[in-house]
Amino acid sequence: MKNNLLRITALAFAVGATFSIHAAQPTLAKHHSDMLGCDACHTKPIKVSDSETHENASCVSCHGGLEDLAEPGHANHFDPHASHLGTINCTSCHTGHAEPQYVCNDCHSFEHDDMPFANTGKERKPAFTGFDQDKIEQAIAKGPKESVDVVVIGAGSAGFNAAISAHEAGANVILLEKHMFSGGNSMLAAGGYNATGTPLMEKKGIKDSVDWFVEDALKGGRGANDVDLVRVMGEQSADGIAWLESLGADMGDLKRSGGARVDRTHRPSDGASVGPHIVETLRNAANKRNIETRVNSRAEKVLRDENGKISGVVVHGKHSGYYLIEAKAVVMATGGFGYNEKMFAEYRPQFAGMSSSNNVTATGDGLKLAEEVGAGMVDIEWVQAHPTIGKGSRILVSETVRGVGAIMVNVNGKRYVNELTTRDKASQATLKEPEQYSWLVMDEQLLKKSSMIRGYKDLGMMVEANTIEELAKQTGMKPEVLSKTVADYNRYRENGKDEEFGRDNMPVSITQAPYYAVAVNPGVHHTMGGISINTSAQVKDDNGKVIPGLFAAGEATGGVHGHNRLGGNAIADTVVFGRIAGDSAAAYVAD
Structure with a gap:
């Protein structure tokens, strides 16, 4: 009944x-x-x-x-x-x-009025309002509530990969997530995972190498990357793809992201956004292994004992309050600070007031926890603006859209940049335009190729027209300018040479109606700097000395991407170094 x-x-x-x-x-x-x-x-x-x-x-x-x-x-x-x-x-x-x-x-601004007892307003409480030091000290004074081998802080891709890897290596693991659900910034990743030497690349006859992978990342990062970290990411990138596929992920399609010399960005076969797919795969894998993932559980202090070794974590649970977990090792997988405007504006003043594509959890509090126990920081002032955030929104329009064939034009309808250049250069080019925004223009072919692109249409972000001239009129571009731009691009593609900007990958023409355009502008997307680590994902202090029992991976760390990250390297970073952090933490505990 x-x-x-x-x-x-x-x-x-x-x-x-x-x-x-x-x-x-x-x-x-x-x-x-x-x-x-x-x-x-x-x-x-x-x-x-x-x-x-x-x-x-x-x-x-x-x-x-x-x-x-x-x-x-x-x-x-x-x-x-x-x-x-x-x-x-x-x-x-x-x-x-x-x-x-x-x-x-x-992230969105949906109007919906039929949720029982709901407030459909758009304002939500901030994800982080600071640490309560008195309650933290009270929890420490009470002593540990429980004891585990490894605590992983942050349940995005890096955290899940670390937790699963540590578990597979025999460690007892708890995964903490401050938000009401897991995923972090990884949940918003749209493009793909850069890897080299995979069976899919071999099947498609794509010639690549670890050396090329490293060279491309260093060029994109302006040579400021930690070369050893980049090489490890390249060397283990294919193993990361195999690992994800063994857990049930579909990484069966390839495309090219900006700054890459070949098609090495792996993504789901149907062109879906890579982040949600990987996160759901990792959630299922963690559940299958009975790895405890505690949401609504914010880590508020990491502890070191009298010998300098990591000894535990103070947690603030939504219902349980403040308590101490005794732990032999901690993995920091807390992400960056791209949603914390005060913080990114402090390090990058020219970005003050800029919109952000980040999850509300990307507030940088994990970096503060690491600093409190002596972690060194690398490249903390380097913040990346992504050139294509939906104008008037916080929705990232992935590089995939350009990678599979869209062109980028100014408010008049003229191309002004190589669509596949690095994110920093594309953003700078847009910011030099008088209106500081642009349009991505594409045709029906691209919508048929990618469910992700169809999603932008479903969200009401795209202008649609039956002719290029009509598309120009609806968007305020000049019909004669946009028509010439599209005609020139189609001719360049047919001849195999982009005479204006040297784009070397033009997979489809823009010839099939209906035609589409989406307005985009630069917005804060990734924070390259963070916790200093070595190739075993061990955290180092300012003097380069390893902090015993402390590990880190993903956007919480610095050094991998230098001054600018290539599209497709973030997921590679979280998978490769998440796995390394988990393995290293388990080995440390077992030693």
């Missing part, structure tokens, strides 16, 4: 029914408790884990999972149950005792 009643209510909510209880019963929790009591959602006696595991299982048992609630054929409208976030907790949005809010609107 209980399940039937809840399911009837759930189905009514799912189709957007209006209930008179909205005014009389203002919270989701009160609605459920009035019908069936608190045990409809909670255990008895009530004890809620920080990950709200039982509560989310209760949601699914009555309402169904995200796949059950997703609307068939949702492509042309906003469906919160069918997003790129993948399998996340119901309580990420449906907060029982507070007004629910769409987590989608952390």
